[in-house]
Amino acid sequence: MTESTRHRRWPAYLMAVLLLGYAVGKAVFAMRSRPGFPSGPPAEGHSFVLSTVTTQWLAAATATIGAGLCVVSAMEVGLKAPRRLMLPALVLLTLSVGAGAAIVVIDGFIGLGLGWHWYHGAVGLVAIGLITAMFRSYLTATRRYVVR
Template identity: 40%
Template sequence: MPGASETRPRWPAITMAALFLGYALGKAVRAVQGRLGFPGGPVPSASEHAWYAEHVMDVATAQWCAVATGLAAAALVLATVVPAGRLVPRPLMLGALGVTLVAFGFGVVMIVAGGFFGVGADWTRYHAVAGVAVMVLLTWTALVYARSAAPVRVRTARRVRGRRGGRRDGAPPERARGAAGTGGRARGRGADA
């Protein structure tokens, strides 16, 4: 019988990883150029660029930080479906997915505000619809991971060689001597035998 990790869909996480890698690549292009924004997105004005550089941080540094964020997000969503991701404690994964959902959701709200209502940056409706679609995909990825059964244990060397002292069904050695809870009475060695 396949475990939970084999039956849950992998494509949402793989798609999100590809999208996050694309985000990181776009931000790397802007970092090399020393420009704000994202390729294909609204072009910030010179005054916005100057204000950001003066009051927030160096533009290239901010873009390189965004590259690191994109790479970390890609690794996170991939960890939800690859065997190596099972080594990460589940509460840590769920917390990181929650933080990613909130941060990404904030970005989508800003894109939707610009695309549909003209508030903030000059995002188009296409950007807003795409942002909502990607947010749905990220939410689906997180829900698939959260609803999956307890993480499958990674086989250790001892389990590969076999169990020592226990039964084939994995019961501990104490239970291998007699029926569960009978203290050995199942074989006629009980107190009244």
């Protein structure tokens, strides 16, 4: 089987939509001064170093930045950007999304006691698949730009 050198952009765009949805959910909760996430487990009783509003706005901002990074990684400007700049950013994004999604998947299907349900776990599996496909697609597409 031969591997296609065509750059697949759809995983990056879908991951950007997923991250923007997360950012909107966090922004809604920030405006209501509530911890947690819509449809997720309750987060009352947790102590935060920062205020609830600040943590929610920071989560919304970082998700928005991550969505932007996803879109840029699929565009020509991102493919021609220095790999030394894009690769660490995408590794950090992949690890953070993967770690958060893994916790949701494990709690949703096995149960850690956090309160995520099976449908949250299914979304977590989709997120892990999308972020992995996006990262692999970026690596495949930028292989031709690397000087050997």
